[in-house]
Every structure is written in C-alpha cells, then in structure tokens.
Amino acid sequence: DALLDALDRGLPHGEIPVGLFGNQEIYDRELRRLFGRCWVFLAHESEIEAKGDYVLRKIGEDSFIVIRDEHGGINVLFDACRHRGVQVCRSDSGNTSHFRCPYHGWTYNTKGDLVGAPLWRNAFGGMPKEGNGLTKAAKVASYHGLVFATLDPSAPPLEEYLGGMAWYLDLLFGLNEHGMEIVGAPQRFVIDANWKSGSDNFAGDDYHLGTLHRSVWEIGAFPVPFRENMMGYHVQAAPGHSLSFSMAPTEDEPGPKFFGFPEELVATFDTSRISAHQLDIARRSRVMVANVFPNFSILALPMTEDGAHHPPTGVVTIRTWQPHGVGQVEIWNWFCVYKNMTPAQKDRAYRAGLGTFSMGGAFEMDDTEPWITVSRTGRSVAADLLDFKLNYQMGMPGVGIAKPVEDWPGPGISYWTRYEEGVQRNLYRFYGDMMRAEPGAWPKFSFDD
Ligand code: FES
Ligand code: FE
Numbered sequence: 001d002a003l004l005d006a007l008d009r010g011l012p013h014g015e016i017p018v019g020l021f022g023n024q025e026i027y028d029r030e031l032r033r034l035f036g037r038c039w040v041f042l043a044h045e046s047e048i049e050a051k052g053d054y055v056l057r058k059i060g061e062d063s064f065i066v067i068r069d070e071h072g073g074i075n076v077l078f079d080a081c082r083h084r085g086v087q088v089c090r091s092d093s094g095n096t097s098h099f100r101c102p103y104h105g106w107t108y109n110t111k112g113d114l115v116g117a118p119l120w121r122n123a124f125g126g127m128p129k130e131g132n133g134l135t136k137a138a139k140v141a142s143y144h145g146l147v148f149a150t151l152d153p154s155a156p157p158l159e160e161y162l163g164g165m166a167w168y169l170d171l172l173f174g175l176n177e178h179g180m181e182i183v184g185a186p187q188r189f190v191i192d193a194n195w196k197s198g199s200d201n202f203a204g205d206d207y208h209l210g211t212l213h214r215s216v217w218e219i220g221a222f223p224v225p226f227r228e229n230m231m232g233y234h235v236q237a238a239p240g241h242s243l244s245f246s247m248a249p250t251e252d253e254p255g256p257k258f259f260g261f262p263e264e265l266v267a268t269f270d271t272s273r274i275s276a277h278q279l280d281i282a283r284r285s286r287v288m289v290a291n292v293f294p295n296f297s298i299l300a301l302p303m304t305e306d307g308a309h310h311p312p313t314g315v316v317t318i319r320t321w322q323p324h325g326v327g328q329v330e331i332w333n334w335f336c337v338y339k340n341m342t343p344a345q346k347d348r349a350y351r352a353g354l355g356t357f358s359m360g361g362a363f364e365m366d367d368t369e370p371w372i373t374v375s376r377t378g379r380s381v382a383a384d385l386l387d388f389k390l391n392y393q394m395g396m397p398g399v400g401i402a403k404p405v406e407d408w409p410g411p412g413i414s415y416w417t418r419y420e421e422g423v424q425r426n427l428y429r430f431y432g433d434m435m436r437a438e439p440g441a442w443p444k445f446s447f448d449d
Contacts, residue, residue: 006389007432014393014421016428021194022378026435027326033435034294035060037152039161041296041320042066042076044334045145046181047093052110055093058322059151064137065089065099066147069110076137076149077112088134093185099134108134144173145180146318154440163238163445164411165292171282172259172300172316175269178339180316183350187333189359193371194378195295195329196431198321201367202289202297204234204244204423207394212366221355221362223256223302223312224286232287233405234395234420237412239445240293240430242423246286246301256286260302261314268340277409293430295321305348305355313345315353327375331368333358392428395420 003026006017020026042057043066054067056079063079065088079089081101088099088108098115100107105118112134117124137149141158143166148158159166173180201208210217210226217226224246232247248257258266259282271279287301297319302312316337322330335353337346356363377383395402400419408414415422433443 004432004435007428010389011425011429011432014391014396014399014425015389016392018374018378018380018383018388018390020378021196021375022326022380024326027194027323029435030294031060031323033437034431035151035323037150037155037434037437037439038294039139039141039148039150039155039158040294041146041148041292041318043147044180044182044318044336045074045142045147046179046339048074050095052095052097053093054089054096054110056089056091059137059149060323063087063089064149065112065134066149067110073111074140074142074147075111076140076147077108077134078136080135081106082114082132082134083117106132112136144169146173152439154442156442162292163241165237165241165243165290167278167411168235168237168243168288168290169298170274171278171285172288172298174273175271175282176338176340177270177273180336181339183335183337183346187359188330190324190328190330191368191372192327192375193329193368194326194375195321195323197371197374198297198319198329198331199291199293199295199427200424201371202299202319203242203291203427204289204418204420206230206232206244206246206289206418207421208367208370212370213363215366216356216362219362221304221312223260223304228255229286230418232285232416232418233408234402234415234418234423235408235410235412236414236422236426237290237410239433239443240427241291242426243288243290243298244418244423245281245288246418247281247284248286249284251280251283253284256302256312258283259285259288259300259314259316260312262345265314265338265341265345268338281410291427293427293434295323297321299357303352303356305351310348310352313348313352315349315356317353317357327379329371333364392421392424395422 003019040059048068065077081088083106086103088101107116109115114129114132138153140149229246232245235243290298300316303315304310304312318334320332324330393399402415402420405414437443
C-alpha cells in the first residue's frame with residue numbers, strides 16, 4: 001500500500017509516484033479492483049449485428065465472448081468451459097449457433113447454456129444441464145451502441161457509472177438516429193508500456209502535441225495552428241472520466257468545427273436529439289479527446305490522410321488500453337463512421353484515420369515510444385530509492401493560466417484553456433478510490449477540485 005499512500009499524499013500537491021507505472025503488486029491489484037469491478041468497454045454493437053455474431057474481447061487479462069443471441073440480446077460469456085476450464089472459443093470473431101469445447105465436446109448455445117455433451121446418457125445422464133453453462137459477466141449494458149460489461153454485481157448501472165460523461169458521449173454518438181458503425185476489424189498491437197499511459201494521455205494531455213507531434217503540423221496534417229488548438233476546455237465530466245475540447249470561441253471563427261465532419265454530413269445530423277448547450281459545444285469543437293475510466297478512450301478530430309494534399313475530414317477513433325502484464329499494453333483501435341455517411345465519406349474518414357491514429361500512423365508512432373520509457377522509469381530502482389515523483393501540477397491554483405469556468409453548461413468541472421492537468425488528477429483520484437474500495441462497496445462519487 002506504500003504507493004497508494006504516496007498517491008494520496010501527493011495528489012493534493014499534483015504529485016504522483018511513478019511506481020504506479022511499474023509495480024507488479026499494483027498491477028495485480030488493478031486487475032482485481034479496477035478491471036474486476038469497473039464497467040469495461042468491449043465492443044460496438046455494429047460488430048455483432050446478426051444473430052450468432054460474436055467477437056472475443058478482454059476484461060483485464062481474461063477473454064470473454066461477446067455474442068448476439070437468437071433473440072437479439074447481447075451476452076458476455078467467460079471463455080472457459082465449465083468442465084475443465086478449457087478455452088471454448090478459438091476465433092477472434094465469427095458467426096455461430098454453438099461453441100463446442102475442443103477437449104471433451106461440451107456444447108453451449110449463444111446464450112451460454114450447456115445444451116449437450118458427447119455420450120450424455122452414459123456420462124452425465126441425470127445431471128441437470130442448467131447451472132452448467134458458460135459463466136456470464138455480472139452486468140452488460142450499451143450506450144449509443146457502445147457495449148460495456150462489469151464483473152461486479154454491486155456495480156452501479158452503466159449510466160450512473162458514466163455519470164456526466166454520458167452527456168459528452170451524446171455530442172458524438174447521439175447525433176444521428178442511424179448511429180455509428182465500425183469500419184473493418186479493430187487494429188491491435190502490443191507495446192512495452194503500462195496501460196495507464198494511454199488513459200492518462202487521452203484524459204487530456206494536449207501539452208505534448210507541440211513537442212512530440214510537431215512533425216504533424218510541419219507536414220500540414222492537422223488544420224488548426226498549435227497555439228490556437230490549445231484554446232478550449234478541460235472537463236472532469238465525472239469522477240475518473242475526463243475529456244478535452246479544442247474549441248473556437250464563437251461559431252464564426254475560421255477553420256474546421258464540428259470535429260471536421262463534412263458539411264453535407266453535418267446537415268444530416270438530427271440535432272434535436274441533443275440539447276442546445278450540447279449542440280453549441282459540438283458545433284464549435286475541433287477536437288474532442290476523452291477517457292472513460294479505466295481504459296476506454298475516444299478521439300474525434302479533423303485529419304487528412306496525406307499532408308496538405310487533401311482537405312481534412314472528421315475522424316473518430318475509439319480505443320482500449322488492454323493490460324498485458326505490468327509492462328505491456330495491447331492497444332485496440334477501432335474507426336467509427338456514421339452509418340448514413342456516403343461510401344466516399346466513410347472511405348476518406350477511414351484513410352485519414354489510418355494515416356494518423358493507427359499502428360503506422362503519424363500520431364500514434366510518436367506516442368508509443370515515450371510511454372515505453374515511462375514504464376521503464378516506473379520499474380527503476382533509482383526512482384524508488386530517490387523517492388522520485390511525477391509533476392501533475394499544471395493548472396493548479398497559481399500554476400499556469402487555466403481557470404475554472406463559472407457558467408459551464410455541461411456536467412462536471414470545466415477549465416478554460418487546455419494548459420491544465422486536473423483532468424489527469426481526476427483520473428488518479430478515482431483510481432486511488434477504486435484501488436482502496438473494499439469488494440462490494442463502491443467509493444462515493446465526488447470531486448475534490
Ligand atoms: Fe470442455 Fe471437458 S474441458 S468439455
Ligand atoms: Fe499523442
């Protein structure tokens with residue numbers, strides 16, 4: 001608990017112990033106390049549209065089958081045979097009516113019920129099949145097609161867990177009666193970094209853009225000048241969940257708005273579905289970057305696939321920072337498009353996304369390298385012996401120019417200008433609360449600053 005104590009002591013001063021990024025015991029506890037309890041993003045409903053469609057996903061390090069059953073419901077089934085614990089699903093995705101365990105042949109339907117086993121009468125005749133199905137996640141729920149599950153029966157309902165973040169998800173995912181869909185299969189790649197570096201970055205680390213991503217401006221892949229892009233809001237939407245908007249002060253400002261979506265598309269949005277305040281924020285926003293605690297991130301921004309040669313277009317990527325041991329993260333990356341986009345619009349959005357936020361994308365490659373060294377510092381003996389702490393003080397009273405916004409129309413706490421790290425302090429405050437909460441009891445949802 002020494003590191004958690006250090007976190008408690010340091011946070012009010014904007015200090016975080018780097019050991020959180022490299023300590024094995026902390027990691028083991030994260031698997032139980034965060035991934036074993038929080039609502040974790042698994043899939044988008046468009047990935048499993050037809051009955052029997054399934055994808056194999058992870059909660060923490062454990063595999064779950066996310067499947068649309070015969071009645072259209074979504075089930076999240078622990079991928080372990082009830083007979084000996086063998087993995088029953090051997091494919092990343094597909095369509096099936098049954099899963100048959102490769103070891104002795106127990107067979108489960110799309111709801112996870114045990115429906116048969118070889119030589120049933122001799123082997124098990126008399127034993128009820130009920131109660132021997134695949135084990136289900138404790139709760140499953142979707143928000144605008146985003147499917148989440150939790151392993152904790154005492155978890156609050158998803159909308160309560162999202163809290164104010166739901167209002168901001170509406171800005172992007174609730175603009176259209178048709179909703180969004182995923183293009184292609186998610187990309188996956190493993191890097192030698194701790195999973196929290198991704199969440200930390202997407203909670204609103206805009207400060208790195210001008211240094212680490214400088215080349216992106218040099219080749220003209222992003223249409224808003226760096227300093228102008230730092231204008232906007234940081235929002236602690238709910239405990240743990242943070243986001244950041246690059247935003248024009250008024251709608252008449254030149255440059256891309258509405259996340260850079262093409263005007264023909266914006267004209268199709270059913271803006272009566274969101275409030276006037278939500279619409280105003282969406283209209284003025286160039287970029288939205290968000291993290292839903294613990295490891296689900298969202299990014300919407302105008303991007304172009306080939307430098308200045310094409311005008312930018314709105315790109316939406318959603319991603320998870322999948323823990324893979326304390327020193328590795330598997331990055332899962334999906335591209336979302338509105339279902340009613342034309343094929344040409346979808347194609348451009350996908351290409352622009354691939355060129356920037358993908359395994360070989362201009363932005364992505366920049367980010368992953370520093371995160372690897374954060375994890376190395378997190379494991380270092382020197383950091384431990386020298387009581388090395390990370391500085392998360394930007395935007396605290398007396399530090400920098402960020403100021404709380406008095407009349408912010410949305411839920412949560414907002415700061416003007418993105419020179420601010422309260423969004424990350426919010427993440428680590430809830431992190432500390434969850435890491436300490438006893439099983440069964442949920443931390444009280446509250447903000448401290
Ligand atoms: Fe699955 Fe025996 S382990 S049928
Ligand atoms: Fe980045």
